[in-house]
Amino acid sequence: MIYLHIGQEKTGSTAIQSFLNYAEKRSKLIEKNIFYASFFHKPNSMPFVLYALGPAKNNLSKPFFKTNEEYLSFSAKIEDRLNRIASAASKESKIIFSSEHFHAQFRSEEKIRRLKSIINNFFPDQCFFWLDLLLPN
Helix, strand or coil, X not given: CEEEECCCCCCCHHHHHHHHHCHHHHHHHHHCCEEECCCCCCCCCHHHHXXXXXXXXXXXXXXXXXXXXXXXXXXXXXXXXXXXXXHHCCCCCEEEEECHHHHHHCCCXXXXXXXXXXXXXXXXXXXXXXXXXXXXX
């Protein structure tokens, strides 16, 4: 089962990510067949968000990729990490991705379909859920 935590900015997402990424907690989560998908020692899944957005020149990716070649090199590293997570997990595993940028960047049907396609490619036959922690106004 895939869980996407798409919490809005400034709603405590960093606290959740820090908890999930803490090494001692991580080993206990793995014992319970729960994997937290972090990338490049970042406490959240922002690199995965950049990958899922694709090579288009959007505001989020501009500071990271000056050329298409840089994006392709980055993509290969993300795909390697996703393959390693997928091979370590079983169909019964729970895999958590967390980033505030899911909420901010995946607002169109096209982007959501692309994200779903990527997840299905690496984690076939898995359901996935959007978890959005909204605070009342």
